[in-house]
């Protein structure tokens with residue numbers, strides 16, 4: 001499938017999406033978001049794919065929503081066109097997505113990374129919500145997801161001043177899971193995604209669902225949800241295989257059943 005603004009490839013059970021608008025620092029125009037959604041639809045349907053990586057370039061993961069596309073938009077264009085809502089497709093993906101972020105992840109770029117399941121950062125990564133400098137506020141989840149990641153004080157600091165956070169600060173405050181040298185980032189992210197893709201896909205998907213549920217509900221309801229899913233796993237062949245393999249001291253052969 002040929003796209004204009006992204007590159008796609010599959011590597012051993014992993015779908016790799018590379019944002020590719022280098023002249024605009026991967027600014028997220030509507031067509032790019034539509035292409036990412038289409039690529040994700042394909043990977044969701046592809047039985048051979050167990051996890052996805054979204055990355056950009058070494059200079060920019062993405063420098064935000066496309067300001068040139070937005071600059072002449074009216075309130076009615078934004079409201080009736082339901083601007084930004086198509087981006088939600090990324091957060092709705094059922095298979096896990098790793099964001100591999102090097103360089104700038106600003107505005108919508110930071111928000112897109114936070115829609116993924118976790119973020120691996122290159123050591124040159126810079127995160128920020130600079131919308132305030134443009135006379136707007138984050139519109140793709142920044143004021144909500146960033147607050148859940150880093151807490152109110154730092155989220156306020158980022159959203160109200162528009163300052164950037166480097167990779168070390170992002171790791172310290174829990175925005176990213178770990179930092180790797182920028183040059184090794186994609187390889188490391190794909191390796192991590194391959195590790196996930198080697199596990200049982202239904203178990204991986206239920207685990208993702210359960211962790212995400214913790215954001216949406218009370219502790220007690222979340223624990224009940226987790227317990228139901230955990231019990232249901234004893235109806236899978238992969239649970240029998242995983243535990244039998246441990247007892248037999250061999251590598252499990254998961255069948256996604």
Ligand code: CAA
Pocket residue numbers: 023024025027028063064065066067068084104106107108109111130131134137138139140142
């Ligand atoms: N939209 C459109 N074009 C962008 C862009 C964006 N978000 N970010 C960068 N570009 C373009 C620039 O206009 C420039 O294009 P031209 O060569 O045609 O002028 C090209 O990319 C290179 O950018 P710079 O020359 O500015 O590169 P730099 O290295 O000097 O600076 C930067 C890099 C600090 C990231 C700077 O480009 C910048 O501040 N970009 C805007 C960041 C921003 O404000 N993002 C938030 C967008 S709003 C949003 O995302 C809303 C939301 O919540 C959904």
